[in-house]
Structures are given as structure tokens and as C-alpha cells.
Amino acid sequence: MLKGKAALITGGNSGIGLATAKLLRDNGARVAISGRDVAKLEEARKALGPDVLTLVADVRSRDDLQHMAHTVQQAFGGLDIFFANAGVAYGTPLASTTEAQYDGLMDINVKGLFFSLQAVEPIMRSGSSIILNTSWLNQVGAPGRALLSASKAAVRSFARTLSAELLERGIRVNAVSPGTIETPIHHQPGQSDEDYRAYAARVGAQAPIGRMGRAEEIAAAVLFLASDASSYMLGAEIVVDGGRAEL
Template sequence: MTKKFENKVVVVTGGTSGIGLATAKAFSEEGASVFITGRRKEAMEAAVKAIGGRVTGVQGDMGKLADIDRLYDAVQQKHSHIDIVFANAGGGEFAPLGAITEEHYQKTFDTNVKGVLFTVQKALPLLRDGGSVILTSSTTSISGTPAFSVYSATKAAIRNFARNWILDLKDRHIRVNAISPGVTDTAGVEELFGNGESAENTKNYLASLIPAGRIGKPEEIAKAVMFLASDDASFVNGIELFVDGGHVQI
């Protein structure tokens, strides 16, 4: 390991599984002090054990402002600043137009939009000038998916947060970029597609549409996040980086 993030303080929301877990582990292996969030205690404990190194788990729902405050209180107990925020917590469910409920709308926007907004805003007093913020968007930000309009709308909002926040934060030289994964082999995707054989058939079908010939791995998305967070991306600001095997580029 290069220890590229030695002594850096990194916050990864939604860090107990999938892309968040893979990214938190990668940061830890590169020497960072990592804080992760997740809703479930058991998953949090397992993630902390899997990540190793200097990792702290803070149980919470990033759609709730009080839980975001507890996250940053935990950071301040150990550090005076934050270098990198990966606002990754999110999720969604299928619901076609005509069957969308207020509860479905509220839950998805609270987690994916409200949560990201206030995760970043509340980090600002601790975030170092010249720091890096990475937001998890999705290929659905530019590509339509049946019965997935609410989730897709939240991810389009995330992409536009990056465009606007680079203007709000330009005097502090804080970079904000969005990462947009395609279909990635995570527990969340497995559950979304119905688990078991149903999920496997869906993933195989989607893989057939991707020029790379397969779906992504969480570790591949993590590497892209690490790039955006690093000094190697010092002149990369406000972009949407697609990590999708070429799926939405054709």
C-alpha cells in the first residue's frame, strides 16, 4: 500500500455494506482514520471488524439531522478536522407511476437528498479548506428505468448538488464531485432484484447490455472514489464520473 491517505480523516456514510464498505476499507488500508455510519448495530459491528485499522462506527440514519450531528460529535472527540467526506448513504425501491405513495417518496428523498445535503452542510465547519467531497449519484441520473422514477430523481438532484456546491465552496478550494456507479454486485442490488434466482437472472440480463460484459464490483467503485478524493484529482471538480462498464455511454 502507498499510504496515500496517511493521517487523513475520512467520513463514509452508508459504510456498512457494498460500495461504502469497500471504500471505507480502501481508505483504512491507505492509512486514513475512517468514520462510517450505518443504521443497524449488527452490520456496523461486522463492518468495523472487516475494515480494521483506525475505524470508528457511528450508528445512525443520515435522513435524520440529529444522527448527523452525533456523527460529527464523534469525529470531534478524536479529531479537529475532516479531510474527505464520501456522502454515500442511500437506497431505493421500485414503484411505477400510479403506485407511488407519499411514504415511498418521502423515504427516498429523505435518505438520498436530505441526508446528503445535511451530511455535507454539517461537515463544513470541520472540513479543511482544500478538502474533497464525493457524492454517490447513479447512472439513473441520466438514464431512464421503469418503475424507478423517484430514486432516479434523487440521483439527478445529487449530481446537481455537485455542480452548484463547487461555486458555493470555491473560496475554500473544496472540490465536490459525483460518482455514478452502474449496476454493482452488492447486497442492496441483490435485494432490489428479488434475491436468489430472480436477482441472478436480472444481473445476468443487465450484464449482457454492458460493453464490459459484466456488472461492477464494489472495489472497482471504491478505486474511483479514492481517485476523486486524492491529490491526483486536484484539478477535477464538479464532474459526474461514470463507473458502469460503459453501460450509459452507448
């Protein structure tokens, strides 16, 4: 499905990004993944195989992002698929959130994503596809989630505006909107397995489908958006959330 195409995934060393890297590779794409954690990148390389390019890049660093785009250009000669996936999640109740917590979330989820797009846009080929990772939270009012939800609503908005802006370059921009998906993002430091299982059962039960999602279920939607099968989609969002925001 993606034979001859080159893909880059930020945050590709874990969770949804890693599952997507596997699926795109299995469908014939050459894949590069980025992240901050060198050990996790190395583990991902072992899982994915030596053909996968791994890049250390913090999305908060413009230098890292320029280097990432340059290395991909050198290795692949250009890009056909960019999955802007790197992100963080934590609660930010209005009364207790600090400025550092505000900056920590917005600098990665909004500013980091925007400048990732700015860095890779020049190497995207005509006919290419950009997929942004937003969240089911972009359209609901979940208490204690003001900043995460606002950051993902900004990402949802980028899919529309940048799709319009990049149309003349032949680049499509769409978004995937995951529900609550089983990935390391939900693991709290020091949390016991038992506590995590109780959390996962409680959160899973909140979705009409009755469980948390799997990273592979998001990767399947990204594959569709990355491929020419979605060639008539511009600025749109695929919601994959077990009915959480829709039912």
C-alpha cells in the same frame, strides 16, 4: 496516498461504502463509517479492524448527523475526505407509487445527503474533498425509476452547486456515478439465490461490458477523487458503469 488524512463515509457498513472504507484505510487514511444497522456496523468493524470509527447515524435525523460530525471532530480533529454514500433504491412506477414511498426515497437520497453535507461542512479542512454518490440513472430515462433517477440527478446537481459554493473554503466537491454494482441493494427480501443469480445475469448483460460492476471498482474512483491526484477537478462526475449510460 492518503497518509495523515481523515475520512468519513456514510453508509460505510455495506457494499460500495464498505469497499471504499477498506481502500481508503489501505491507502493510509483514518476512516470513520456510519450507518443505521448496528449489527452491520459491528461486522464492518471486524472486517476493517479496530482503528476504524463506527457511528450509528440515520441521515434522516439532524440530531444523528450533528452527533456524527461532533464525534468525528473529537476523534480526528477535522475531516479531509467525506464520501456521501448512504442511499436506497427501489422502483416507483408513476401509477402505483405512494406518498410514503416518495418520501422514503427522497428523504434519504436527497434530503439526507444534503443535511449530511450541512452537518460535516464546518469540520472539513481547507484542501479537503467531498465525493457524492450519484448513479448512471441520473442521465437516462429508465421506466419505473422516476424517483430514484430524479434523486440521483439532484445529487449530481449538488456536486456542481456545492463545489461552487465551497470553493472559497478550499473544499472540492465531485461525484461518482456507478452503473449496476453487485451489492446488497439488489437483494430483495425472500429472494432465492437462484432468482438473484438470474437477476444479476440479466442486469449484467444489459451493460455493454457484459457484467455487473464490483464495489471495489467504484471505490477506486472515489480514492482518486479523494486524493490530491484529482486536484484540478471541481463539480465533475466520474462515470463507472461498464458503458451502460455512455455507449
